[in-house]
Structures are given as C-alpha cells and as structure tokens.
Amino acid sequence: MRIPPRFKRFAVHGISLLGPPACPACGRPAGKHALSIICPDCKPAFTNRPVCSRCGCFLEQSPMLEMQEVKECRTCRHKQLHFDLARSLAPYQDTWKKAILAFKVRPGGELLKQIVNMCRRFISTGRIPGNWQAMVPVPARRTGMRHAADQLGGKLAERLQLPYEPILRFNRRTRAQRGLNRQARLQNRSHTMAVAYPKVSGRNVLVIDDVITTGATVNECARVLKNAGAAQVGILTLAQSEDYFKFRR
Ligand SMILES: [Zn+2]
C-alpha cells in the first residue's frame, strides 16, 4: 500500500520488526529488557492520571486535581450519557497522536501488535473496570474497508478471548465530522447508528475506537447497544482529544 508523503515521517514504526521492540508511541527502540514497551520519554503520557470515573475525561485542568478520581465530573453530570463508563489510554497529543495517525494509515504489523498489548494491559490492570463479555468496534463510515478500530478490536478480542461483534452500522449517509462545529457534530451523529444484528443482549460490551473527540459517536453507539439489550457499555479509546465533552449542552 502506498503511504501518502505526509505520513512518510511516521514510517519509523514499520522498522521495529528488524530490531528490538519499539516504543509504540514514538517508534524509538524501547530496549530489549524494558519492563514496559513504552519508552521513558513517552511514559508520562500514559501514567495513571486523575479521571472522571464516568466519562473518563482527564482532570488535569480541574480544581479536583488532588483527587485520583471523581464519580461524575461537572461536564458529564448533566449530559445524557448512554455508556456506563469511558476511558482513554492517553491524551491525543505529541508522539502518541503521531503514532495513531500512522496506525490509521496502516493499521497492522508491529504497531498493531504493540497497541493491542497496551490495551490488553490497560484492561487487565483494571483501568477500565468491568466484566467485559464482548467487543464491538465503532463502525467505519464507508463499507468495504477495514479501519483502525476494526483491526484493533478484532485483534484485541482475540488476545482477550472475547467474542468480537462488529455489529454496528451507520444507517444513513452521514456527513464527515471534519469541519463541523460541535453542535453540528452532535446533530450529525444523532440517531444515525443501528445494530445490524442483535448479539449483545444481556452482555457487558466494550466499544473500541481510536480517538474520542466530542464523545457523540460513541454515545450513539452506546445508545443503540443499550436498545439492543446490552447490560453495560464501556468505551475504550486509544486517545482523548482536547475537545472531549467541551461542548455546551
Ligand atoms: Zn516513546
């Protein structure tokens, strides 16, 4: 597959097959005997940071910083959230943002393996608490192409030995989210999703996506999954954008 020139500089992620394990965030060698696959430079982005236990937003900017966790943050308390909880591995910035952009261009190979390992560790150490029984990817807008969330979800489900259920579909043509303001994004995403076939009844479902932006898409995923009978819906994303839940009601 041809890599667009603007992504060539991320090609460093591809060479890790040849040498010692590479840090999935920056692509530099993480060292053969490193305890973690994240290199020391990137580690601060992934350390346990204070989050809202409901929406999973990072609380660095909050006056509640001294607490490790708040039950519901000021932002999500009054919103109609359909998911039970959401978590992101790290903020969508710096080297991690570059890694995710590279992953979206070529969601496979060593980088996929590394990212799956990170997610597996994140789940197994209880950072998205719950007894997850099925994994569902956020669907691609266009059919006929496997996108990053699908690749990630499939591999992660396999590693965790969970059933993989790519059952969500956009049920009408939706405009691309890019370039829309937050309100327009919300409207664009409301009632646009459907469960292709119900396989989640009574089960705790973990929804997978690469980046959480406003949260509108995953909230819609959760809504239809709950309507299809899902018991609990959790959202796991690789990264969280600064826009997350910054919109006004
Ligand atoms: Zn690194």
Ligand SMILES: [Zn+2]
């Ligand atoms: Zn919150």
